[in-house]
Amino acid sequence: MKNALLNNEQQDAVDHIEGPLLVLAGAGSGKTRVVTMKIAKLIDIGVDPNQILAVTFTNKAANEMVSRVKEITSKNVIICTFHSLGAKILRESIDKIGFTNNFIIYDEEDSLKLLKECLGMLNFKEEKDTLKKIKYKISTCKNELLDIANLDNSLLSNPEIEIFRLYQNKLKSLNAVDFDDLLYLVIFLFKKNPEVLKHYQNKWKFILIDEYQDTNFTQYNLAKLLSVSHQNICVVGDPDQSIYSFRGAKYQNILNFDKDFENAKIIKLEKNYRSTSTILEAANSVIEKNTNRYEKKLYSEKKEGEKIYLFKAASEHLEASFVAEKILKHHLKDKINLNDTAIFYRTNFQSRIFEDILISQNIPYIIYGGISFYQRKEIKDILAFLNLIISDSDFLAFSRTINIINRGFGKTTLNKLFSICEKLNLPIIKLLYEIQTNQNFNEIRLNSAQKENLSIYLNALKELRNDYNQNVPLDELITNSLSKLGYFNYLKEDPDTFEDRKKNVDELVTKAYEWQNEKNEKLDLFLQELTLVSSKIEKPLENSIKLMTLHNSKGLEFECVFIVGLEEDLLPHVNCKNSFEDLEEERRLFYVGMTRAKRYLYLTNSEYRFMWGSSKFSIPSRFIKELPKKCIHDLNNEFKEETDEIPNDYYLGQKIYHSTFGLGVIQKKYQTSLGETLDILFENSQMKSIVTKYAKLKIL
Numbered sequence: 001m002k003n004a005l006l007n008n009e010q011q012d013a014v015d016h017i018e019g020p021l022l023v024l025a026g027a028g029s030g031k032t033r034v035v036t037m038k039i040a041k042l043i044d045i046g047v048d049p050n051q052i053l054a055v056t057f058t059n060k061a062a063n064e065m066v067s068r069v070k071e072i073t074s075k076n077v078i079i080c081t082f083h084s085l086g087a088k089i090l091r092e093s094i095d096k097i098g099f100t101n102n103f104i105i106y107d108e109e110d111s112l113k114l115l116k117e118c119l120g121m122l123n124f125k126e127e128k129d130t131l132k133k134i135k136y137k138i139s140t141c142k143n144e145l146l147d148i149a150n151l152d153n154s155l156l157s158n159p160e161i162e163i164f165r166l167y168q169n170k171l172k173s174l175n176a177v178d179f180d181d182l183l184y185l186v187i188f189l190f191k192k193n194p195e196v197l198k199h200y201q202n203k204w205k206f207i208l209i210d211e212y213q214d215t216n217f218t219q220y221n222l223a224k225l226l227s228v229s230h231q232n233i234c235v236v237g238d239p240d241q242s243i244y245s246f247r248g249a250k251y252q253n254i255l256n257f258d259k260d261f262e263n264a265k266i267i268k269l270e271k272n273y274r275s276t277s278t279i280l281e282a283a284n285s286v287i288e289k290n291t292n293r294y295e296k297k298l299y300s301e302k303k304e305g306e307k308i309y310l311f312k313a314a315s316e317h318l319e320a321s322f323v324a325e326k327i328l329k330h331h332l333k334d335k336i337n338l339n340d341t342a343i344f345y346r347t348n349f350q351s352r353i354f355e356d357i358l359i360s361q362n363i364p365y366i367i368y369g370g371i372s373f374y375q376r377k378e379i380k381d382i383l384a385f386l387n388l389i390i391s392d393s394d395f396l397a398f399s400r401t402i403n404i405i406n407r408g409f410g411k412t413t414l415n416k417l418f419s420i421c422e423k424l425n426l427p428i429i430k431l432l433y434e435i436q437t438n439q440n441f442n443e444i445r446l447n448s449a450q451k452e453n454l455s456i457y458l459n460a461l462k463e464l465r466n467d468y469n470q471n472v473p474l475d476e477l478i479t480n481s482l483s484k485l486g487y488f489n490y491l492k493e494d495p496d497t498f499e500d501r502k503k504n505v506d507e508l509v510t511k512a513y514e515w516q517n518e519k520n521e522k523l524d525l526f527l528q529e530l531t532l533v534s535s536k537i538e539k540p541l542e543n544s545i546k547l548m549t550l551h552n553s554k555g556l557e558f559e560c561v562f563i564v565g566l567e568e569d570l571l572p573h574v575n576c577k578n579s580f581e582d583l584e585e586e587r588r589l590f591y592v593g594m595t596r597a598k599r600y601l602y603l604t605n606s607e608y609r610f611m612w613g614s615s616k617f618s619i620p621s622r623f624i625k626e627l628p629k630k631c632i633h634d635l636n637n638e639f640k641e642e643t644d645e646i647p648n649d650y651y652l653g654q655k656i657y658h659s660t661f662g663l664g665v666i667q668k669k670y671q672t673s674l675g676e677t678l679d680i681l682f683e684n685s686q687m688k689s690i691v692t693k694y695a696k697l698k699i700l
Contacts, residue, residue, distance in 0.1 A: 022257045022266045023236040025237065027596075032068075051204060055207070061211075086182035103175045105177055105182070122159070142184040205232055207226055239294060277304045278306065278308065279595070279597055290587055313607065316606045319353075339546065340558050342368075349504045373504065381400060382487070389465055562602040563594070566621040567619060568619040605624070617683070661682045
């Protein structure tokens, strides 16, 4: 009997009972409905709910599916994440490989502590980032199912192999497993004990796996081992939405499904319930350029709707202004709630300029799946140290930064220093100088490591205060602070996050450069402004714009979407341009972003962007050229008219040429005693104030 809630292809997927099934579920095609209805169908025809296993990737998705199945069938079915499944199997059967069933699961901090102990036992020289590098390599070995007894030097050096073996032996002696072991040891258990594998194969006769394109090598092997005997496996996913290779996901797993399971049935879900036909036509046109995929075309029964709006701004400031204006237009005119509007970008540092414009216009926002730019640890670290350049009394700034250069000042020492400050009524920096210079100071005794750290710290602070007193430009002052602190070396202690955090710090330098050129004021007012900005974003309203990376957008949908920074080196990312496979994933990322939009989709880029210390000419993303022209509405000319507030030849964002300074972009227009004046940012990152009646400017 056909279910009225399902289309024909969805119904076919639900009705397929025995044998392998691949459901190619395009974006917005109702895959969650299919999975839940398929579980309900199995129960309806008499399958014991205990024989059904469904696996997905997040606890949130699993819990939502449990609720839906319970609502439809009133039955309980095991629906969990891969790691929860691994933990369940190990709780029942880990005794077969020498552990006891009450084992402990170590988190990342516990694992690193144990690894540090192993390094010490083997007299292995530990540098700042050694621990996390080795832990990453061990994790990679486990996720690739490499046999610890037969490791070669392809991933680990001989000393690292020895560390890995000691680490694993120590875990076993402590009856503990780390997060990767929850899957790694299950595969080991099954291979060493075929009778245990057979038990679980018989236990779960029907297996369903959601988001199969996101499985890594270990998850793929677990799914295959559990289903190889009965072959009743249904996997749901979309290779066009595989965007997590950096987490180990292998889109090849879904592309090879019909090779792993002979006679597999393939059903395509191509009807999209989310987006307009225009958005889908454009998204199809883009993703068709990829070669590693199954052929499919999303379609919608919705009207064509609005064309996709394309806007090229002259600068990133005008790009952000444009986005803010259109958000307000749709909110006020089209009654689109702010929480149904999103701004997507490729990397976290790009949020800053949009946060600035939204704050300035009192538009509430939240960073989805992340932290606001001004609340990020690396930004707060640098701002704390800058505070000490102009203040002797900021104890919190001192306690935040003292251990960046070298360790040594623990909680006990910091609490003691705070007590002395209060007792003697001395600001912290003056107290530190007293400790350093007064040999008869007996309130506290520092050990040699603490004395050395303090000396380096105070010398750095003294040099930076000299820079400040000599009116060194604000961006240079921050750059000098980074150097004195050795801050980038500090960030390298976590290699997984280094690139993102470094870009955030670079963006703070850019903010300082822009702020000083615009306001020509000193550090104290800069810090004051950022403190006020930060205070405005602590408690976002429920009805708020969502800012997020494209990776975080997967699985979400919005009435109105802005994909910003569509430029070469941003999207596609500069690190991906030399790899064919990486470029295809960048295209998938763009496709995912496009298919989040229901009604309105804006694609924006900037002709000039201030990055890494200079203003650079940007090349539009290659993906823009892959869009069908009939789906695009170019807004450039319309917006120029809107920003040209003073009716004459010059407007904000206009490109000009000056015979001395070269190519430039107008950033500000105002009247002075000399007449109309323009602030122009030129190619060499110089900001010049040009009086128009004297200058010979060529409009481009």
